[in-house]
Amino acid sequence: MKGWDWSSFLEYLVSPYLLEGVWVTIWLTAASLLIGVVCGLIVALLRMSKSPVLQMPARLYTWVWRGTPLLVQLIILYTGLPQIGIKLSVVQCSLIGLGFNEGAYLSEIIRAGIMSVDRGQFNAARALGMNYRVMMQRIILPQAARIIVPDLGNRFNGLLKFSSLASVISLEELMRRAQMLTQVKFAVLEIFIVTSIYYLVLTTIWGVAQARIEEYFERGYSQKNSSRAKTLARTA
Amino acid sequence: MRRTLVCILVAGLVVSQAALVCAQTKGTPLVGSPPLLLPGKLIIAINATIPPVQYIDDKGNLRGMRVELGDEIARRLNLEANWVNIQFEAMIPGLQGSRWDMINTGLFYTEERAKIMSLVPYELQAISVSVPKGNPHKVKSTEDMAGKVVAVEVAGYEERNIKAINQEQVARGLRPMDIRTFNTFADCYQALKAGQVEAVVSVDATGKYYQDRGDFERAIFGLKGSPASLAFKSKELAEAVAKILNNMKQDGSYDKLFDKWGVAKIFGWEKWTGSFKIH
Numbered sequence: 001m002k003g004w005d006w007s008s009f010l011e012y013l014v015s016p017y018l019l020e021g022v023w024v025t026i027w028l029t030a031a032s033l034l035i036g037v038v039c040g041l042i043v044a045l046l047r048m049s050k051s052p053v054l055q056m057p058a059r060l061y062t063w064v065w066r067g068t069p070l071l072v073q074l075i076i077l078y079t080g081l082p083q084i085g086i087k088l089s090v091v092q093c094s095l096i097g098l099g100f101n102e103g104a105y106l107s108e109i110i111r112a113g114i115m116s117v118d119r120g121q122f123n124a125a126r127a128l129g130m131n132y133r134v135m136m137q138r139i140i141l142p143q144a145a146r147i148i149v150p151d152l153g154n155r156f157n158g159l160l161k162f163s164s165l166a167s168v169i170s171l172e173e174l175m176r177r178a179q180m181l182t183q184v185k186f187a188v189l190e191i192f193i194v195t196s197i198y199y200l201v202l203t204t205i206w207g208v209a210q211a212r213i214e215e216y217f218e219r220g221y222s223q224k225n226s227s228r229a230k231t232l233a234r235t236a
Numbered sequence: 237m238r239r240t241l242v243c244i245l246v247a248g249l250v251v252s253q254a255a256l257v258c259a260q261t262k263g264t265p266l267v268g269s270p271p272l273l274l275p276g277k278l279i280i281a282i283n284a285t286i287p288p289v290q291y292i293d294d295k296g297n298l299r300g301m302r303v304e305l306g307d308e309i310a311r312r313l314n315l316e317a318n319w320v321n322i323q324f325e326a327m328i329p330g331l332q333g334s335r336w337d338m339i340n341t342g343l344f345y346t347e348e349r350a351k352i353m354s355l356v357p358y359e360l361q362a363i364s365v366s367v368p369k370g371n372p373h374k375v376k377s378t379e380d381m382a383g384k385v386v387a388v389e390v391a392g393y394e395e396r397n398i399k400a401i402n403q404e405q406v407a408r409g410l411r412p413m414d415i416r417t418f419n420t421f422a423d424c425y426q427a428l429k430a431g432q433v434e435a436v437v438s439v440d441a442t443g444k445y446y447q448d449r450g451d452f453e454r455a456i457f458g459l460k461g462s463p464a465s466l467a468f469k470s471k472e473l474a475e476a477v478a479k480i481l482n483n484m485k486q487d488g489s490y491d492k493l494f495d496k497w498g499v500a501k502i503f504g505w506e507k508w509t510g511s512f513k514i515h
Contacts, residue, residue: 078427078430079426079427079429079430080430081430082430082432083430087431090416167419168418168419169418170387170416170418170427176390179325179390180390182329183325183395183396186328186329186352
């Protein structure tokens with residue numbers, strides 16, 4: 001019980017029990033982010049529309065889901081709603097809670113990204129006869145993506161760790177699995193250091209993926225690889 | 237004039253010293269620090285989410301049989317009881333980490349826990365299963381729980397035992413239970429109320445309390461009985477508290493307390509030796 005126990009630490013490092021929890025954290029985060037991006041995009045576009053009929057639900061959604069804590073939302077979904085007859089499963093509650101909450105934040109991030117695209121791009125697209133859908137899909141959103149990705153990556157990083165809140169409504173993700181393991185030998189420090197290492201590995205892998213994605217969206221802007229720079233280099 | 241002043245000063249000094257001595261001898265703590273973490277204080281960890289043994293009333297006060305027991309023990313040791321209301325899974329590491337002097341939360345006695353802490357068993361306790369009022373799924377034994385969604389508190393004796401029962405039943409060919417773990421028993425009972433789970437595995441006293449109140453029915457009780465114990469890191473403190481419990485048994489206050497709350501006394505335990513001690 002005293003001091004650091006290397007053999008326990010190594011045993012927990014490769015424990016299949018914890019690794020199953022890691023898998024749950026991964027799919028929970030990925031699915032919640034997907035829901036969040038879809039919700040966020042729809043809400044951002046509605047928010048930017050000229051019609052107040054379309055704007056109001058978007059504003060209301062963002063106001064409610066961003067204005068209340070995630071923990072409270074999860075508890076209302078799982079334990080509160082059944083009181084008025086709506087019973088959702090643990091997984092449904094976790095995905096709705098995490099996804100819609102994330103969507104509210106992402107809608108603002110996406111809106112900021114779209115607003116950052118030069119007004120001239122909108123005008124030029126319209127001038128070329130593009131309708132709204134084509135304009136957004138081919139011209140605006142690809143450019144907005146460059147601004148959106150770093151912040152979205154930040155949110156994904158956070159979501160990997162916020163997913164642990166689902167343990168409060170009994171979902172067995174990594175954090176809950178770690179708690180359950182402590183009762184066997186009470187090697188608390190070893191277990192939670194292992195858990196932290198797993199989270200660190202996940203966030204690091206995402207960090208690398210995010211860098212690649214940012215590179216992709218950066219390619220129209222980077223001076224190093226732009227065709228203009230190449231031309232200049234050739235004639236110099 | 238000067239002589240009178242000096243006389244008054246000396247008299248004042250003598251009186252104040254006498255008063256100090258009086259105050260000390262009236263309430264000198266029977267246990268010093270160390271082994272106590274703070275002098276004059278008994279820091280007690282509890283998880284007040286299971287009426288009637290430990291809970292928070294609607295005014296936010298700590299209530300329950302174990303709270304009264306803890307307060308009485310502290311009073312008899314001339315110590316001030318400092319309560320820490322915290323989740324169960326943090327308690328044993330906290331004791332090891334010298335965050336509190338005593339765990340008073342109905343800790344089930346087990347051989348492996350006895351190896352890492354000093355346990356003084358004092359209450360008979362067993363596992364119960366609570367179900368919705370009317371017992372709609374007709375649960376009468378653990379076999380009836382096969383295939384059902386069951387809630388239990390994480391990282392405790394009840395969780396370990398229900399999982400062991402489940403494993404043994406699955407090995408016999410019954411359907412597995414869906415065992416959902418929550419942070420506290422209060423969360424488990426909330427899930428039962430919401431219909432998210434079909435049964436809650438908790439302790440006898442709590443199951444009975446909810447049945448008497450009419451919220452939930454106690455479908456099974458008396459499973460895997462083991463005494464509830466007070467847990468200590470320091471053997472000296474454990475022995476001092478065991479002595480207090482023996483005093484309480486002799487003067488009848490132990491019986492009075494347990495009868496008041498309807499909680500089972502330790503005397504029916506097969507390993508009971510006739511007096512409270514570290515087991």
